[in-house]
Amino acid sequence: MNLKSTRWNGVIDHYARFLPVTDATPVVSLSEGNTPLIRADNFVTAIGGNFELWLKYEGLNPTCSFKDRGMTLAVSKAKERGAKVVICASTGNTSASAAAYAARAGMKCVVLIPEGKIALGKLAQALMYGATTVSVRGNFDAALRIVRELGETGLVEVVNSINPVRIEGQKTAAFEICDQLGRAPDFHFLPVGNAGNITAYWRGFREYLAAGLSDRLPRLFGFQAAGAAPLVDGAPVLHPHTVASAINIGCPASWDGAIAARDESNGCIDKVTDEEILTAYRLIARTDGIFVEPACAAPLAGLTRCVREGRIPAGSVITATMTGHGLKDPDNAIKTAGYEPFVVDATREAVMQVIGL
């Protein structure tokens, strides 16, 4: 008997014809992509909506964020060119991903992170994968400026999303959504930080339509945090601040791409407060059992507000990217949960007492 293998070999293998690779490209993959698209009816009910909501759970990538889609391509192309060192600035997830793919490629990895501003799980990842981890006294934007300057020396390969192949890899998430839904959504919601992902999704949805593999273009609704909302305010933010560390960025590298995605899709980019973010962050865990990191809750908070304002037609099909896994940021999770474990003596009676039996 000859059974057909359904093994998934990563986004380059699956979507090669849409990506800048050839047979000569040495593919560095951790089998990223193919993440679940999970329907979240309970959340929709809780916010008073009347539509389908599907969450693209990118926290189930190999380093637990969507960054792996772009990183497989960035590191493969760097290897193809013979690069020995990759470097990035990161609010955490890019560094985790770069460190993992560089380890697999046998390359040295250097990551610059803003001191004291990255979630604990992400720091653990960079260190475990063996990246040279440099904590910069400054914010993400300052770290990215240094990385750009180092890139100009030609001695290192920059794998931030200013590297155009990152965006190419990330667009595969839009392809997967169309493949999984059997159509494109009416709306796609996502968080916006450096704005590479909103740029990538718009490219992906357009390319799939042009290839005859989907039937429409969604409206893209991006959300920034109120303390780091340069695209909404129309000017860079010098001292960005938000609990959602992954989108704590004052001067997005893909500024123009984000504005084009917004305008061409008849979409919007808006901002939500940290309080709204934390409310949605806890709600999606409680209603649907989906644990994400705070940045992912920005689009959920935005959706909540859109429902309240009557901006979502009944029966719409909506997708949203849950960009990173909840376990990345245990500090915020424990704080936001709002309660602590009961501590009791090791007896049946003591346990029965606290659970009210």
Ligand SMILES: *Cc1c(COP(=O)(O)O)cnc(C)c1O
């Ligand atoms: C990188 C990241 C974002 C922001 O994506 P951009 O492409 O920079 O806009 C949002 N959420 C998480 C979890 C991320 O890692």
